[in-house]
Amino acid sequence: MRARVVVIGGGAIGASCFYHLVERGLSDVLLVERAALGHGSTGRSAAVVETQYLDRDRIAVCAWSMRLFRRLEREQGLPFAHHGYLRLGRTARDLAQFHASVEMQRELGMTDAVVLDPPAIERRFPSLEVADTAGGLFGPTDGFVDAVRYCELLAQLGQARGGRVLQGAPVRGIRVRSGKVVAVELDGEVVECEHVVNAAGAWARAVGRLVGVDLPVDGYRRQLVNLESPTPFAAPVPMVIEYVPGMAEEGLYFRGDSPTRLIAGLHWEGYGEVEPPADPDRYREACDGDYTARVSERLGRRYRDAAELRVTGGWAGLYPLTLDAEPILGELHEVTGFWNAVGGGGVGVQTSPAIGAIVADLVTTGATAVLGDLGPYRLERFDPARAGDR
Numbered sequence: 187m188r189a190r191v192v193v194i195g196g197g198a199i200g201a202s203c204f205y206h207l208v209e210r211g212l213s214d215v216l217l218v219e220r221a222a223l224g225h226g227s228t229g230r231s232a233a234v235v236e237t238q239y240l241d242r243d244r245i246a247v248c249a250w251s252m253r254l255f256r257r258l259e260r261e262q263g264l265p266f267a268h269h270g271y272l273r274l275g276r277t278a279r280d281l282a283q284f285h286a287s288v289e290m291q292r293e294l295g296m297t298d299a300v301v302l303d304p305p306a307i308e309r310r311f312p313s314l315e316v317a318d319t320a321g322g323l324f325g326p327t328d329g330f331v332d333a334v335r336y337c338e339l340l341a342q343l344g345q346a347r348g349g350r351v352l353q354g355a356p357v358r359g360i361r362v363r364s365g366k367v368v369a370v371e372l373d374g375e376v377v378e379c380e381h382v383v384n385a386a387g388a389w390a391r392a393v394g395r396l397v398g399v400d401l402p403v404d405g406y407r408r409q410l411v412n413l414e415s416p417t418p419f420a421a422p423v424p425m426v427i428e429y430v431p432g433m434a435e436e437g438l439y440f441r442g443d444s445p446t447r448l449i450a451g452l453h454w455e456g457y458g459e460v461e462p463p464a465d466p467d468r469y470r471e472a473c474d475g476d477y478t479a480r481v482s483e484r485l486g487r488r489y490r491d492a493a494e495l496r497v498t499g500g501w502a503g504l505y506p507l508t509l510d511a512e513p514i515l516g517e518l519h520e521v522t523g524f525w526n527a528v529g530g531g532g533v534g535v536q537t538s539p540a541i542g543a544i545v546a547d548l549v550t551t552g553a554t555a556v557l558g559d560l561g562p563y564r565l566e567r568f569d570p571a572r573a574g575d576r
């Protein structure tokens with residue numbers, strides 16, 4: 187078999203790379219997924235998509251991405267529940283940053299974000315208790331998507347234009363000749379190719395090792411608790427998060443998942459020295475009892491109707507995190523034709539449209555207009571000795 191580009195990994199990021207490569211005119215693209223589309227972190231996420239960030243790059247990436255999610259919703263019927271996203275702040279500094287975010291979002295075409303004070307939040311969402319907060323940054327049209335369906339749609343759209351998708355096909359090896367990628371090895375098959383895109387999420391380090399490179403990205407376990415209400419919620423529960431980027435502690439988040447179900451968890455990105463990475467093939471996929479208790483206790487302080495809710499289980503998945511929680515994008519200095527689209531962290535679903543577009547731009551033209559400066563996303567930032575910026 188032959189393909190110009192082989193994308194390894196059919197999660198949100200790989201599916202987006204595949205779709206954008208085909209969209210940019212490369213029909214000879216093969217997406218290879220060892221299990222099923224969306225089977226990794228993507229299908230175990232909360233699938234929230236929003237633009238309520240504080241730094242311009244992240245807002246730009248999320249705004250760019252939001253346009254694709256909305257287009258897929260409009261044109262392809264992607265399920266997208268627009269229940270809103272509320273980021274709560276504790277300090278005057280948080281609020282100042284929220285106001286700056288609203289300005290940046292406007293400049294980037296996202297016009298509906300607002301800053302709400304605590305009384306305005308409680309008027310809008312009477313079930314929330316926010317007297318201890320300074321207010322919130324609210325995106326009324328943000329929400330959550332069906333992340334597996336999103337991967338499937340991108341795969342279908344790419345296939346409709348000539349791209350190919352293989353599921354149940356683990357990549358076992360990558361052949362390199364004279365410093366260049368020349369082929370990918372599957373079980374019983376070799377695919378000759380010029381480029382490989384590593385979009386293997388929490389398995390990205392293992393895929394890097396296939397070309398002898400140790401990539402600083404691993405999977406870190408994060409959990410979500412399911413809670414069921416005996417009666418339907420009076421109104422959809424938006425995504426509420428107590429985490430402000432840069433915060434040193436974990437932040438509670440929760441959102442309605444159905445008319446009677448809420449999901450809740452704790453978000454943090456940095457893992458410091460203390461948290462060991464998980465083995466993506468052998469980690470506990472159920473929720474821990476002590477974690478459930480911690481989440482329930484914090485939910486009880488934030489959500490007035492929490493006493494009515496009954497815990498019905500939960501699950502764990504992996505954040506594919508780099509050392510600075512930003513992705514690694516671009517070609518490997520050591521191996522021509524080996525591209526990384528890894529390190530989605532806790533936002534890899536919602537940033538995947540832009541990440542896929544950036545990597546597709548780089549593979550096809552060597553430059554991208556999605557972000558001005560890719561320096562913060564190069565592998566070389568962790569090891570300047572690698573240099574030789576591409």
Ligand SMILES: Cc1cc2nc3c(=O)[nH]c(=O)nc-3n(C[C@H](O)[C@H](O)[C@H](O)COP(=O)(O)OP(=O)(O)OC[C@H]3O[C@@H](n4cnc5c(N)ncnc54)[C@H](O)[C@@H]3O)c2cc1C
Pocket residue numbers: 194195196197198199200218219220221222223224225226227228229230231232233234235355356357358385386387388389393407408409410451502503504505506527528529530531532533534535536537
């Ligand atoms: C509890 C939880 C909640 C989250 N909530 C959100 C959220 O609300 N919003 C958000 O944006 N993000 C969220 N995330 C983060 C998000 O899930 C990830 O950042 C994102 O899914 C990463 O996508 P990916 O495509 O890189 O990885 P994955 O989805 O893991 O895809 C990688 C794929 O590569 C395949 N693969 C690996 N090795 C090989 C191989 N050798 N050959 C072939 N295929 C291979 C795997 O089978 C897998 O399907 C959450 C994560 C967790 C755990």
